[in-house]
Amino acid sequence: MKVVHSLPELRPARAGLPGLLGFVPTMGYLHEGHLSLVRRAKSECASVVVSIFVNPAQFGPNEDLTSYPVDLERDQAVLEREAVDLVWIPTREQMYPEGFQTWVTVEELIRPLEGEHRPGHFRGVATVVAKLLNAIQPDRAYFGQKDAQQLAVVRRMAQDLDFGVEVVACPTMREADGLAMSSRNARLNPKERQAAAVLYRALSAAQQDYAGGERQADALRRSMAKVLQDEPLARIQYVSVADPETLAELQGEVGRGLLSMAVFVGKTRLIDNVLLGD
Numbered sequence: 001m002k003v004v005h006s007l008p009e010l011r012p013a014r015a016g017l018p019g020l021l022g023f024v025p026t027m028g029y030l031h032e033g034h035l036s037l038v039r040r041a042k043s044e045c046a047s048v049v050v051s052i053f054v055n056p057a058q059f060g061p062n063e064d065l066t067s068y069p070v071d072l073e074r075d076q077a078v079l080e081r082e083a084v085d086l087v088w089i090p091t092r093e094q095m096y097p098e099g100f101q102t103w104v105t106v107e108e109l110i111r112p113l114e115g116e117h118r119p120g121h122f123r124g125v126a127t128v129v130a131k132l133l134n135a136i137q138p139d140r141a142y143f144g145q146k147d148a149q150q151l152a153v154v155r156r157m158a159q160d161l162d163f164g165v166e167v168v169a170c171p172t173m174r175e176a177d178g179l180a181m182s183s184r185n186a187r188l189n190p191k192e193r194q195a196a197a198v199l200y201r202a203l204s205a206a207q208q209d210y211a212g213g214e215r216q217a218d219a220l221r222r223s224m225a226k227v228l229q230d231e232p233l234a235r236i237q238y239v240s241v242a243d244p245e246t247l248a249e250l251q252g253e254v255g256r257g258l259l260s261m262a263v264f265v266g267k268t269r270l271i272d273n274v275l276l277g278d
């Protein structure tokens with residue numbers, strides 16, 4: 001496995017990789033969710049590149065950039081065991097040099113859900129992913145379904161800007177109690193960690209209602225909210241039943257839908273989602 005830090009190092013290293021190239025962008029502090037993307041890429045591509053970059057542009061002024069967990073030595077050891085071909089670990093100065101002023105905005109998809117509660121977040125996401133894709137030029141890029149809105153934004157951006165990359169969605173990886181794997185889970189104390197399983201219980205309750213014939217969007221939202229409200233350590237920021245493609249909130253009868261939520265457990269903000277009707 002080769003590790004590079006600068007664009008001048010990256011370009012010849014990438015040029016030397018044979019065959020179909022898969023790419024997994026990460027912010028590090030890798031867990032099994034990230035590794036499931038790496039393994040999917042390994043199974044489908046001749047070569048695999050992973051990037052590690054904690055992107056400051058996607059954090060708001062009151063968010064947790066300074067406390068975001070970082071362990072580059074451990075991450076590199078994990079990727080070595082997974083037989084990744086190339087790891088790129090750029091610096092902030094390389095990604096956003098002095099005078100940087102060009103941003104990528106996906107107009108409609110960034111407005112609801114996470115976009116409503118985290119202004120500027122998806123501008124930062126779209127910009128950094130565009131830069132990563134431009135630098136690495138992969139054939140396929142792998143993203144987790146857990147960040148459903150990010151996946152939709154990246155797909156639209158890649159299509160609209162003709163990146164020529166296939167954006168591959170991979171299933172959300174979960175702990176035994178259903179909690180979606182996330183680097184932020186490490187910030188939960190034992191009581192909060194136990195309480196955090198309520199997100200998946202809430203999603204599962206609405207899924208079960210849907211499977212039992214409930215099709216009204218408001219009823220599905222109420223079902224999720226009721227489960228969450230029964231957990232004292234959980235504070236709802238939003239629950240949503242939205243169109244999976246446009247992310248517009250659904251009213252009335254639901255055919256296909258994206259159930260999603262953002263919930264504070266203690267001081268830690270967690271998100272999760274499931275798809276209905278697929």
